[in-house]
Amino acid sequence: MADTEKYNQIKTEEIIDSLDKGQRYNFHNEFTDLHVYEQAEIFTTLDKEQRQRVYQYLTPKELSDTFDAIEDDPEEAVKYFDEMSLKYVAELLDNMYTDNEVDLLGQLDKHKLAKYLGLMDKDKANEIKALLHYEDKTAGAIMSTDFASIVSNQTVSSAMQVLREEAGNAETIYYDYVVNNDKRLLGIVTLRNLLMSDETALIGDIMTTPVMSVKADDDQEDVAKMIRDYNFLAMPVTNYDEQLIGVITVDDIIDVIDEESAEDYSGLAGVDTEEQTENPFKAASKRLPWLITLLFLGMSTASLVSHFEGLLSEASILAVFISLITGTAGNAGTQSLAVAVRRLAVKDDTEQSVVRLIISEVFTGLVIGVVTGIAVTLIVGIWKGNFVLGMVIGLAMMSAITVANLAGSFIPILMDKIGVDPAVASGPFISTLSDLTSVLIYFSIAQVFLKFFITS
Amino acid sequence: MADTEKYNQIKTEEIIDSLDKGQRYNFHNEFTDLHVYEQAEIFTTLDKEQRQRVYQYLTPKELSDTFDAIEDDPEEAVKYFDEMSLKYVAELLDNMYTDNEVDLLGQLDKHKLAKYLGLMDKDKANEIKALLHYEDKTAGAIMSTDFASIVSNQTVSSAMQVLREEAGNAETIYYDYVVNNDKRLLGIVTLRNLLMSDETALIGDIMTTPVMSVKADDDQEDVAKMIRDYNFLAMPVTNYDEQLIGVITVDDIIDVIDEESAEDYSGLAGVDTEEQTENPFKAASKRLPWLITLLFLGMSTASLVSHFEGLLSEASILAVFISLITGTAGNAGTQSLAVAVRRLAVKDDTEQSVVRLIISEVFTGLVIGVVTGIAVTLIVGIWKGNFVLGMVIGLAMMSAITVANLAGSFIPILMDKIGVDPAVASGPFISTLSDLTSVLIYFSIAQVFLKFFITS
Structure with a gap:
């Protein structure tokens, strides 16, 4: 592991060096080759001048991946928006996963928020507004609306085609939820099930049902408990009409578990241990x-x-x-x-x-x-x-x-x-x-x- | 959620009722239809007489799924072995995921352990012995050896065929590790990548490299930190020759995170809060x-x-x-x-x-x-x-x-x-x-x- 760390540090120095020297092509290739977590780690250490170059060298779509990974500290992340053009921000937001996008937008004051929502297409803006509405620490607040859904009278091969098309945008294609024409949640098929099934089989015949789901106003801690106990990779979220409205993935649940255990620990000591200020x-x-x-x-x-x-x-x-x-x-x-x-x-x-x-x-x-x-x-x-x-x-x-x-x-x-x-x-x-x-x-x-x- | 709970309770009562009435067919269908977590929840509440019926009504392979889910308390789980025939236990163990199997076997005394190892085929027994050797709380102790691996000069469609065949046994087929002829780890391809790629493309051309990995004696907490930061669904484990020897999946990492945070909490209070005895x-x-x-x-x-x-x-x-x-x-x-x-x-x-x-x-x-x-x-x-x-x-x-x-x-x-x-x-x-x-x-x-x- 020490080797990996050293290797990462050298790579980081090289990338920042390319940036400082204005080697647009080098920087672009090396940076976009990194894992998004590493991109975020590097981006958050840059100074203002360096960041300005990043905004020139990377498209908003490319930088949106980095911003998807600055999830720990949305309050800090939105400060960068002031350095970018309005159009750049709008496009960057548009390419983020909705759950992360909403985390960032939730940090903005009403005036700025309205500005960015105004630049989105109307449907998207309405969806974001609805998501911003969910109370903190509920399933609705952490769910993503970027999910793939299939229907029960599809064949396995046609469902696979849907997933191929959605694979670039959906948060997960490994758990696929089956809905009817009213978007009501009927069942679940995992990609593993799909691979193991005959290509001509009907989804309705191979899906698992009933499928466990949560409501948008359920406590995030309850969702975490279910995912932990059942070893799920994702959990569907429905509204009170049983319509599928979102998906919560296991990586977000890990953050919830971390957050909740930090809260318990802090509570026991009577201090917010995540404060971590040196002032x-x-x-x-x-x-x-x-x-x-x-x-x-x-x-x-x-x-x-x-x-x-x-x-x-x-x-x-x-x-x-x-x-x-x-x-x-x-x-x-x-x-x-x-x-x-x-x-x-x-x-x-x-x-x-x-x-x-x-x-x-x-x-x-x-x-x-x-x-x-x-x-x-x-x-x-x-x-x-x-x-x-x-x-x-x-x-x-x-x-x-x-x-x-x-x-x-x-x-x-x-x-x-x-x-x-x-x-x-x-x-x-x-x-x-x-x-x-x-x-x-x-x-x-x-x-x-x-x-x-x-x-x- | 309250509805789900009530529904589950009624179902549980029905299943236990079938068992008590000796309705072999009913019990078999209803029980195997449940999620393994629920199977485990029910199984651990049964009395000895009821359990004896379960051993008659379910094959060792069927019950092995249930035992995969009694992971929280291996000490309790092995006590059931004394109630089963030697052959039943051996077959049950053989059908479990290796990481869970090792957890159970690690609880047995030398004498019993030797007995069960003797019933396995020699290769499997040697593999188990090697796994039992890893120190507690290391990557080696929590990894599973049930993984699918592919090679770099395979095409996408041939790799998909491998995964189809492995899908029944491997812990995950969503992250697929690429190895060379010496089993050295070269790269990773996700099933999502495979689906999005041309069927005739070569794995070597689409794989991500270098791939992050851990060593078998790395601390489980470090593995948890990497999976959490990078939002991985699995992490490959290699030996000092860089050969792929196991895989750690995100569901096991959630257990690690839970365990470590419970330890921190307990440490702060100066008491093992997981003790939970009423004596x-x-x-x-x-x-x-x-x-x-x-x-x-x-x-x-x-x-x-x-x-x-x-x-x-x-x-x-x-x-x-x-x-x-x-x-x-x-x-x-x-x-x-x-x-x-x-x-x-x-x-x-x-x-x-x-x-x-x-x-x-x-x-x-x-x-x-x-x-x-x-x-x-x-x-x-x-x-x-x-x-x-x-x-x-x-x-x-x-x-x-x-x-x-x-x-x-x-x-x-x-x-x-x-x-x-x-x-x-x-x-x-x-x-x-x-x-x-x-x-x-x-x-x-x-x-x-x-x-x-x-x-x-």
Whole structure:
């Protein structure tokens, strides 16, 4: 792999060199020979002057392939439009796959959008407008309308002819959907099926039916789950009249899976880990809202401790173990939270199984609490030569962990029930909340046993 | 989707009903009509008696499709082998895709493995042995050897004929790899290319070259990254003689992406979130090692606070803010950690950019620290009517957050450098470690300013 990387780097340098030297022919050949992903990687590192040359050396159709691959960051991609002529942009957009085209157009302000739509033919413009309408993160928002469809009373060889003609434009020709005259989805034939069938066979006789499909307003995560479970290469999207209106391909689903798992990960840490800015002010401004919110929760804990100041001044030893108890309970609660959130993401839970999950987490907390509680009792007892104190700490730890596990499992489930994404209940939130309950438990227990462990 | 679910449930009930009633013909037709994923879902819910009927009603070849789909849990899947005759198992295995077959065989003890290998023909057995040899999580461990290959001096129509013949066995015929007489990988032709080309064209003239490939011992995560970036449907695997030895398909890569992201998520929480047991003892035993380790780190913090008991008995008010400071710093450190781990996972970082990342995180911590520090100074100053105390808390919080961000970014980078997966540096670890530094910072600052804020 290191060899490939080095090879790629040398090639990249050569291509940029041709561009700088104005070797139009060389650049054109070398650049268009690359995989579109590599084209995008190179294009996004160019400076403005170099890009201006690219717009001269490549046709809009050629550059449209590159733009199909700058899918990760549509916000950045549309900035290049300002450097191109209106006609160049219009033609470039026209040659992109509709799903990527819509991603880019969705980034523009109304004024610019209207300008580009005005340059398209009316049918295309209406189609784009309809696609722009779908809510973010739905099947409609990620589907492509560039698909090949065949009809059931066609023969295999005539269907193959349709696919040959569509092969240049369709996102996939490996999964071919069968529709009737009303464009209603009837079945599916894979190209593999077609190859294995007799040329004179009728599509209607070899198609698989019923075919699984999704609705345009289905959640993209559900589509991802189906494609993953069934190992499909594509999934058809229908409207409420069961008409085929789009196709979602597996490469787009991989991006969805990546996006969703990055969200889960970010949620757990209480920070958008995809932010990736090196500007500390920008980074801080994104992280502060969550931290300030938790700071207020932390102030409640402080004010609770404040109520126990009398106890603390009598037994300052109690302060020694505050962070031990809050820390361990917070860690256990975070584990519970992560298990519960994943479970909610993976399974379709019933009321019953959700209750079982909470009970299981609370009992797990109890077992963990008993083990760590006994360990702490012994350690503190020996260290401070005071087993009553040890027992207070141990008992507090056991109770605090059990409560933290209850919170860690109950809160995401509650959020899921009321329709909030449970991934928002971050580790920091659970551990800050558990600080509050842990301190309350700790000092309440200490208060009860105060006269038994104070030796002075 | 709800409709589909209901429909599926009714169908499932009907199929199980046919099985229970011994309606061999009905069951056979209905079951084999299902998608293999659904077959697997149903099969794994059956009881032993029902399964025995399945072994009678389905041929090993038919059931092999079902077993291809029980890929998530090979450990469970091999348990069914004990219920089947030796010959049934051998034939079932023989009809599975090699990658799944190897997954199952890898679960068996040596004795059983030898028994099944003995029933295969010698070439196949040797191939399986070679595949079993690849280390977990490498390209070799997930590749399949069921691929179609074509040669460069073939015409398009003769290549199509090869694919027609292979279509029943190969994992994919949509990506076709071109090899020379020594089986060395020369190029790739997609089925789409074939369809769009003239029937008499030579493969050598239409193939894409050079073709990207991976080595059998490459990390599966690197393969996933390439397939994701390039939107490939498959990736060829070669040995060190550049001979084509296997193919990895996109559906297996989706499983890899899922597995790796679950690992990252689990790492951040310090718990294996895929465990999903409802037995509290089992769950506790998996979570305790990490918690006990952190408990000892927490005991160091307690022993540090213990050194400051004199200070605490003079100013018990200090105890009020321990959890506020440790909690906020821990939260900020967890954010830093998550950002750093993701950054390491996504980018190939240079020495320089890694240093920049740490500097950026420390400055972000400083900015966050100044903002929260000022907020806390004012809140505590007003609340307790003591602005010197407020300033001590604010200053401690600012320093503690900056240090937590340093630890949160530096530690995963250090781990990455020494070859440990940075995902192991969990949120709980960083927040427990940051408890220690926060407490040290807090009491040191308090000690210096003690005489200014003690009012009594």
